[in-house]
Amino acid sequence: xxxxxxxxxxxxxxxxxxxxxxxxxxxxxxxxxxxxxxxxxxxxxxxxxxxxxxxxxxxxxxxxxxxxxxxxxxxx
Numbered sequence: 001x002x003x004x005x006x007x008x009x010x011x012x013x014x015x016x017x018x019x020x021x022x023x024x025x026x027x028x029x030x031x032x033x034x035x036x037x038x039x040x041x042x043x044x045x046x047x048x049x050x051x052x053x054x055x056x057x058x059x060x061x062x063x064x065x066x067x068x069x070x071x072x073x074x075x076x
Contacts (some may be wrong), residue, residue, distance in 0.1 A: 002053075005035045010057045019027060026053035 009032055012051060013023040029046025033039070038047040046054070 002036065006053055006057055008035070009054075014057070014059055016018050017062075019065075025051065025058065028057070059075060
């Protein structure tokens with residue numbers, strides 16, 4: 001059931017997006033929460049689980065362009 005919800009969210013939020021029209025992660029997290037019956041945090045943010053799922057389905061090209069995400073450097 002979880003995979004079905006995630007695939008649906010991927011289709012709804014990411015299928016037709018472009019650089020000028022990106023969904024907010026919080027919107028995606030709340031939609032996932034609603035479909036899975038998860039409760040938002042007391043602050044009003046999506047559940048931690050919903051946020052994790054939203055991040056997991058965020059396309060790589062968006063993550064690469066997003067300055068909030070930094071790749072870890074391996075120790076050489």
